Structures are given as C-alpha cells and as structure tokens.
Amino acid sequence: MTAPALISPKVRSSRGWTTRQNDVVIGSILALVAFLGLFPFLFILVGSFKTQAQLVQSYWLPTFPLHLENYAVAWEQIRGYTLNSFFVGAVTSLAILLLGTVSGFVFARYRFPGRNFFFVSIIALLAVPGVVNLVPLFILMRSLHLIDTLWALIIPYTVGNLYTTVYLMRNAITGIGEETFEAALLDGASGPQIYGRIVLPLIFPTMGTVIITTLTGVWNEYLWALLVINDPAKRTIGTGLQFFTNQLTTDYGPLFAGYLLASLPLLILFAFASKYFVAGLQAGGTKL
C-alpha cells in the first residue's frame, strides 16, 4: 500500500544484498514453509479425483480421467452431517448475537442496582475451563432428555460463547462516541430505538467477529458432540467425519473428497472474510 519512497530497490542491506535479492531468498524459504503446511491438503485434493487403482499406480501425481463421482459418493454420506452443523451453527450464532448485543447494550449504557455484580458474574466464567463441567453438564442434559437432540449441542455452545460475546459487545458499545447517544436522547429516542437504530449498525464489525468465531467453533467442536450424540442422523461434522473415515478405511478417493467438502464452508468463510476470521481467532484466544 505505502510505496517505499526513500528506499530504492538498489539500496543494499547489511548483508550486502539488494532488497530484491533479499526478497527472493526470504520469499523462497517462506514459500517452502507454506508448501509444507499446505502439502497434506494438496495431496488430498489430487487424491480425491483418483480411484483406488489410480492411487496405487500413481501415488504422488495426478492421473486422468478425473473421477468426479468420488464427490457424489462422499456428499451422499456427509450431507446430513453438514446440514446438522449448519443448523447448529445458525441457531447458535443467532442466539449469541441476540443475547450478547442486548446484554452488552444494557451493561454499557445503563446504571442500575446490581449492574457490576451481574457483569462480574458473567465475566468470571471466562476463567472456568469448559471441561470442568463436562460430567455435570452431561447429567443435566440427560435429565432434561436432550441427549441425542441437536439442542444438547446448541445450548452448551451458546452458553460457552456467551461470556466472551457479552464482554466484546459491552466494550464495542462503550466505545461508541457519547455525542451519538446524546443526540439520540435529545431527539426523544427510547432505549429499544437506540439499540435497534444506532447501536446495532455501529457494531457490525464486532458482530462479524462473533459470528465467525461461533461458526468455526461449532464446526471444530468434537469432544462434547462425541458424548451427547449417538444417533447417526444427528451427527455433526466432527463425529460424522470420524464415522465416515471408519466406513471408508481404504477407499481413499471418496474419503478425501468428503474431507474437502466438509472443509468448504470454512474455506469460503476464510476467502470472503479473512480479516474477521483472523480477528475472530484472536478474540477466541483471549477467551481464557
């Protein structure tokens, strides 16, 4: 973006290299690192078009004809898992956004008895690692007869992401300029009006971060889903892929195709919103 105005490509660095030579050497090293990191997925991509015979005959290189039907076979098997994960991700995101923005707004803009107590009692949960509750939460879900329903995933995922969201939303709303609210109050806007017409549009970036954190979290979660979902029709991506892998132990073409299809939603998210994606990962990192 900013052109290096003072340093022309001819200027020599301390090593006696020109900046161009410098870029070529460092660039090659980093390209090698990037290649190593991506190689497993490239191998899967190439392999997903092969039959078992083609894989044996030519392990490393692409072979022709490409067997696109591998993708059809795989999709047939993982379609249900993908749709379940989509449903869980959508409901969880909506619930978190609604609860998180309303609570964040109340904590950021109002003073009332118990405000600090309630806020601290939400934030304190950031320090409680999720695994602590694994056993009692399982018992609770069982006594509510939610085992083997998608609600056994949606409710804990929502609650687990809520603390961070309330915290992020409160900070984002506190950061909105005071004069914005003063002007709205002078115009006679009510609380809900301020929330809907002023606050929500101004915190879109934070909402983007929260949605992406939630979706990647839901897509990646495995441990809890393994415990509460036994019904094959209710499996989500994590547990579903494990079943799928065990089914197709040596039929690598469709197996690889299935892995790529299951990755597609997150890859698309990454392609269109990599800024929010990275911000979301970092926000997730601060979620102790």
Next chain:
Amino acid sequence: MAQRRVNVFKPEVQGARKKNTLERILASWPLYLALLPTLALIAVFAYWPTVQGVLESLFNSTAQDARVFVGFENYRALLQDATFWKGFVNAIWYFLFGITVGWAIPLVVAELLISISSPRLEYALRTLLILPIAFPAAVFAFVWSFLYDPNDGVFNTFLNGVGLGGLAHNWLGDPHTALGSLMMVGFPLILISSGAGLPFLLILVGLQNIPKDILDAAAIDGCSRMRRVFSIDLPLLGTQFGLLTMLALIGLTQAGSLTLLLATNGGPAFSTTTPVVWMVQSGISSGNFGYGAAMGTVLFAVSLVLSLSYQSLPRVFGRLSSGRTR
C-alpha cells in the same frame, strides 16, 4: 478490564440516584427483563453444573438411582489412579513442546515475513502460510492420520521411495512415537497441539505493531537484524508471550480432542492419554459419574491454581527487582 466511566447516562436514570435502592430496582425493571434470558441461561447451564460437579464428586453414582454418598472416596481413588497421572505427564509434554517448538517456528517465520520489502509478496505469502487455519480441526486430524498410515501413508511411502524404508514406522501405533506424532500434527506452522496457528498470528501482529520510530532509532545506532530480534522484538512481544503462556497453561488441563480423534482410547498403552481423555473414558463412558466429576473438580482446581499463580508472578518479580534496586 478497567471499567470505563461514562458520565452521561440516560438523564432519568442519573436523576434516579437520589431515590432509595428499592425504588431504583423497581424503576429499572425493563433492564432486568432484558438481561433475564442471558442470566438464566448462565445460571442453569454454567453455574449450576459447576456446583453440581462438586456435589456429584462426593457420590458413587454408577447408576443414577443407586447413588451412595462416599465422601472423599473418589478423590482418594483418583490419587492412586496411575492413568490419570500418566495423562498429566503427557499434558506436560504437550505444554513443553508448545512453549519451545510451538513458539520458535512461528517467531522465525514471522520475523522472516516482516523482513520482506514487497507488500504484495508479503501479502501473498502471509495468506498461504495461514490458509491451513481455515480447515476444520477434524479434517486436519484425519488428513494427518492418513499421512501417518503405516501402509498407504505419505510418510512411509516417501521413506520407502527414497530408500529409507528402514525408518518407516507405525507412527500412531507405536507407544514410543504416538505422542510425538500427535504433537507434530499441522507441522510446521499450524501445530494443532499448540494453539493451531494462534502463536503465529499473535507474534506477527505484535511485530507489525512495533512503533517505527523505535526501529528507525535502532537503525541509526547500527543495530543489526539479529540484534533487533533479541534487543527490540522479543522484549516488546511481552504481552503476546504472556497471553500465549496463559493459554498454554490452561491447555494443560484442556488438551484431549486430538487424542480422541486420532488415538481413540488414549492408546497405544495409554501413551497419548490426557486427564480429559481419561475423564471421558472412565467417568462418562463407563457411567461412573461421581469419579468423572471428581476429575473435573481436580482439573478445575489445577487450572485455577495455575492461572492465579501465573497472574501473581509479575507482582512477585516486581517486588524482587524493586528490592534489589533499593
């Protein structure tokens, strides 16, 4: 964390400060109503299970209707449970791997990346380097489990191909290599066992945020590139490494998903088990909830002690160094 003071709240709420507490509570009812769903969810699905976990750990509840109060019997059994402690040892290996290899590779790569002068090349390489982050964790795990496959896997096929067949191995099946193989998932940059790319992102952002005037001043003083890493970058990355340390410490009590994905029973020979894996196996799958709850409570206590002692470290060091200057 410091509460930002906002002076102008809604005028009527500010004026309400003169009323007594009860009147203020009554006047604020719409606010409580707005918070109710969030607070209720958190009370029922976060606070109540935490309390119930501690209570449950005092019972022997192999079957839900035949619960017997056993006091601290579960905790006594846990102390003698070799597998649980084996899991802790494995978790400590994860931790040590994470704070050495798991930080060194991202640091070197990030330093190299910011040394590139062409913004377009830098952008392209950065995108390719972090692209694997976009793959779901389960896909990551299963793809790597294929790489490790003893018969058809990439590693053994490669070793056989270049005439090093003697090094070919049943990577996940041999107790000597299983734990190490799990740690290496995602090599080189996006190591799933140590933050799945988060160390790289945090270090890179930290390096990019170093003020330019500091670097200019150092350049005028003839500071070499290597010297810059140790005298400027590392000290200024303190916040990032603090956060990463905190996460690694918490990971000590949380690790387990990777083991469950790749080495189903914490095997072979419990070589890859972690406290969480053992809690799932012996506490939930076997139906002995009281025992599982006791493990959960111990993990909670351990993580609390770790994070509290970590947070008090700077104060202790601060006191030590100030004592020295006096």
